[in-house]
Amino acid sequence: MMxxxxxxxxxxxxxxxxxxxxxxxxxxxxxxxxxFGSINHVYEYVQKNSGYFYLSCRGSDKRSxxxxxxxxxxxxxxxxxxxxxxxxxxxxxxxxxxSSFIQFIISxxxxxxxxxxxxxxxx
Numbered sequence: 191m192m193x194x195x196x197x198x199x200x201x202x203x204x205x206x207x208x209x210x211x212x213x214x215x216x217x218x219x220x221x222x223x224x225x226f227g228s229i230n231h232v233y234e235y236v237q238k239n240s241g242y243f244y245l246s247c248r249g250s251d252k253r254s255x256x257x258x259x260x261x262x263x264x265x266x267x268x269x270x271x272x273x274x275x276x277x278x279x280x281x282x283x284x285x286x287x288x289s290s291f292i293q294f295i296i297s298x299x300x301x302x303x304x305x306x307x308x309x310x311x312x313x
Contacts, residue, residue: 215312255300
């Protein structure tokens with residue numbers, strides 16, 4: 191399933207490219223969707239693709255919250271700037287916790303849309 195970026199997402203991808211480029215990183219893949227109806231795609235995508243991810247969630251008032259994710263099919267880590275670093279040794283267990291965490295984010299008003307970036311090293 192492919193998601194089309196929202197009209198203002200083009201600017202977000204360009205900003206992300208600049209931010210990551212300053213750290214010798216690049217966007218390998220990008221997907222986005224609405225919080226209601228397509229957030230399950232985040233779980234599916236992360237489960238199928240190991241590596242580093244940046245997940246941004248926006249609210250209707252355009253506030254944003256972001257988390258970093260990493261996994262190698264055995265160990266999973268999530269970094270939330272407000273809650274710290276979380277680690278699991280089981281991807282399935284982590285996806286359950288990620289689902290709970292995203293429901294928490296939605297309850298805090300970040301309920302409009304999401305953007306998921308797969309991150310890699312610049313060659």
